[in-house]
Amino acid sequence: MIAFENVNKSFQGRAAIADATFTVKSHEFCMFVGPSGAGKSTALRLVNRLIAPDGGTIRIDDDDIAALNPVELRRKLGYVIQSIGLFPHWSVGDNVATVPRLLGWPKARIAERIDELLTLVELDPATYRDRRPHQLSGGQQQRVGLARALAADPNILLMDEPFGALDAVTRDTLQNEMIRIHAATGKTILMVTHDIDEAIRLGERIVVFEEGRVVQNATPEELLANPANDFVRALVGGEAASLRLLKIRRVREWLRAGGNADGPPIGADEHLDTALARMLGSGRDALPVVDKSGQPQGAIGLGDLIRKAP
Amino acid sequence: MSDATIPGMATPARRYGTVAAALVLLVLLVLFMPALRPLFHALFPALERPVYSRASFLTLTLWHIGLVLAATIPVVIAGIAAGVFVTRRSGREFAGILDTVTAIGQTFPPAAVLALAVPLVGYGAQPTVVALVAYGILPVVDNTIAGIRGVSPAAMGAAEGMGFTPWQKLFWVELPLAAPVIMAGVRTSVIINIGTAAIGSTVGALTLGSPIIEGLSGSNTAYVIQGAIVVGLLAIVTDQLFALIDARLRRVVPAAA
Ligand SMILES: Nc1ncnc2c1ncn2[C@@H]1O[C@H](COP(=O)(O)OP(=O)(O)OP(=O)(O)O)[C@@H](O)[C@H]1O
Ligand SMILES: [Mg+2]
Numbered sequence: 201m202i203a204f205e206n207v208n209k210s211f212q213g214r215a216a217i218a219d220a221t222f223t224v225k226s227h228e229f230c231m232f233v234g235p236s237g238a239g240k241s242t243a244l245r246l247v248n249r250l251i252a253p254d255g256g257t258i259r260i261d262d263d264d265i266a267a268l269n270p271v272e273l274r275r276k277l278g279y280v281i282q283s284i285g286l287f288p289h290w291s292v293g294d295n296v297a298t299v300p301r302l303l304g305w306p307k308a309r310i311a312e313r314i315d316e317l318l319t320l321v322e323l324d325p326a327t328y329r330d331r332r333p334h335q336l337s338g339g340q341q342q343r344v345g346l347a348r349a350l351a352a353d354p355n356i357l358l359m360d361e362p363f364g365a366l367d368a369v370t371r372d373t374l375q376n377e378m379i380r381i382h383a384a385t386g387k388t389i390l391m392v393t394h395d396i397d398e399a400i401r402l403g404e405r406i407v408v409f410e411e412g413r414v415v416q417n418a419t420p421e422e423l424l425a426n427p428a429n430d431f432v433r434a435l436v437g438g439e440a441a442s443l444r445l446l447k448i449r450r451v452r453e454w455l456r457a458g459g460n461a462d463g464p465p466i467g468a469d470e471h472l473d474t475a476l477a478r479m480l481g482s483g484r485d486a487l488p489v490v491d492k493s494g495q496p497q498g499a500i501g502l503g504d505l506i507r508k509a510p
Numbered sequence: 511m512s513d514a515t516i517p518g519m520a521t522p523a524r525r526y527g528t529v530a531a532a533l534v535l536l537v538l539l540v541l542f543m544p545a546l547r548p549l550f551h552a553l554f555p556a557l558e559r560p561v562y563s564r565a566s567f568l569t570l571t572l573w574h575i576g577l578v579l580a581a582t583i584p585v586v587i588a589g590i591a592a593g594v595f596v597t598r599r600s601g602r603e604f605a606g607i608l609d610t611v612t613a614i615g616q617t618f619p620p621a622a623v624l625a626l627a628v629p630l631v632g633y634g635a636q637p638t639v640v641a642l643v644a645y646g647i648l649p650v651v652d653n654t655i656a657g658i659r660g661v662s663p664a665a666m667g668a669a670e671g672m673g674f675t676p677w678q679k680l681f682w683v684e685l686p687l688a689a690p691v692i693m694a695g696v697r698t699s700v701i702i703n704i705g706t707a708a709i710g711s712t713v714g715a716l717t718l719g720s721p722i723i724e725g726l727s728g729s730n731t732a733y734v735i736q737g738a739i740v741v742g743l744l745a746i747v748t749d750q751l752f753a754l755i756d757a758r759l760r761r762v763v764p765a766a767a
Contacts (some may be wrong), residue, residue: 222753248671271673272673273673274673276668279668279671279672281668285662285664285665285669285670286665287665287682287683288662288687289686298672299672299673305617348672368644458748
């Protein structure tokens with residue numbers, strides 16, 4: 201659990217974080233969103249004490265972090281910085297091994313861990329272990345940055361726009377990877393983004409920053425359905441928010457059990473935007489729904505989308 | 511394995527070839543200068559003794575190298591230490607003072623430094639080393655500062671955020687990444703001092719400047735040429751050796767750092 205209690209931080213008299221209070225539960229995937237300069241990176245850097253707050257308290261599992269040794273604290277938190285920051289004079293393997301080496305793990309265990317992590321981020325260890333960062337593409341570098349942050353198996357992962365400078369396809373792949381890693385490891389993740397779609401797709405909780413203030417702290421559904429103010433309403437896209445909602449809700453949540461429809465079925469775990477796209481693409485106004493084993497579950501139709509949408 | 515070739519660089523084979531050729535020429539001249547007597551006699555028939563013989567060129571060269579080394583070791587240690595110090599948060603305010611002091615050291619003509627050092631440490635090798643230290647420290651300090659300031663802020667930010675101690679940041683990130691720039695400073699310092707050391711002969715040090723100075727005062731052009739050629743070759747060989755080190759370092763620290 202990570203808790204901000206009335207945290208303030210100013211730079212040269214300007215508030216970068218203003219009276220922020222919110223809690224991120226253990227195992228939660230939490231997104232910080234907001235425009236450039238809103239204080240997202242500052243909030244993250246307060247957690248690993250790269251920045252000291254002017255006032256207020258930050259707790260990790262009930263420990264006030266101000267009382268912890270900053271170097272030890274940082275080694276316990278995985279950190280992906282906004283600019284990746286791989287060490288250019290080290291091999292990919294050595295980069296990944298950074299924190300285990302700081303912690304003094306035995307050599308054999310480190311070597312094992314490097315291969316394990318490269319495999320996890322889908323880089324073939326034999327091919328990439330001994331390469332240097334400048335011999336990798338941007339997307340591969342971001343994967344290495346992620347592997348490096350995960351190396352010592354931290355319970356908490358701080359990620360500052362980890363997929364910032366990537367093309368849509370690579371970004372999509374890495375987002376899926378994050379969802380998979382989060383599901384598999386149950387880590388608490390704080391991720392900064394200024395992409396509301398990324399926030400909605402990955403986040404279980406979204407904290408919206410505007411000029412250093414937390415203007416809303418909600419689940420993606422709440423955020424889309426009940427934006428706290430005009431700023432958040434504009435952020436989630438005004439009327440387009442209802443389209444975004446279809447991206448996170450699943451067919452099984454809105455289907456009509458016992459309903460009937462013709463044609464090829466859709467899986468109950470698919471997102472609703474996929475269902476809508478398929479209706480539009482195939483010229484049908486309803487689709488049969490099946491579960492993983494192919495058992496019929498009912499149907500989903502255009503009317504269901506309209507009735508259930510907020 | 512996967513050595514990236516850097517465009518515009520001489521191939522290693524050609525590089526080694528140049529160094530080897532210059533080195534062989536230097537060694538031959540140092541060992542067998544007296545064998546060139548007929549040549550210098552033909553060039554300067556008026557001279558009674560056309561080859562410098564007060565000390566062997568081997569002795570002169572070894573002394574010359576020894577003086578430069580004796581100055582380079584403290585220059586490297588003190589220069590890097592000073593550069594590191596003023597790039598720490600606690601030493602930042604001393605950057606200006608350090609800059610002034612080292613700049614004065616360099617602006618002072620070496621002859622003046624020698625003249626001032628003699629009353630303090632006497633004649634011979636010691637005042638020469640003092641002058642070489644004063645003269646050679648600026649490039650090392652300057653390049654250490656520039657090299658450390660040039661380290662990618664992203665890499666430094668990552669190191670800080672992942673829990674490096676200040677020493678680990680210095681020895682694992684800053685110094686390795688600054689190494690090519692620091693080494694370039696050492697190279698400049700050494701090359702300057704190979705030339706400057708020759709002036710040490712004016713205060714009684716035995717160097718390759720000895721034949722030059724004796725030749726100048728005694729109107730013996732042959733001596734001047736002999737001393738100058740060997741000093742020049744020594745500088746070229748040394749510079750080429752630094753070029754090899756530089757190529758090595760740049761393979762470890764990519765230009766994109
Ligand atoms: N070290 C610093 N010194 C001075 N001002 C700073 C510092 N770090 C951040 N700021 C200021 O604090 C404010 C918030 O910065 P922050 O980096 O947290 O924004 P951000 O939300 O991460 O923006 P972006 O999306 O552009 O990364 C900005 O106005 C910024 O200029
Ligand atoms: Mg930021």
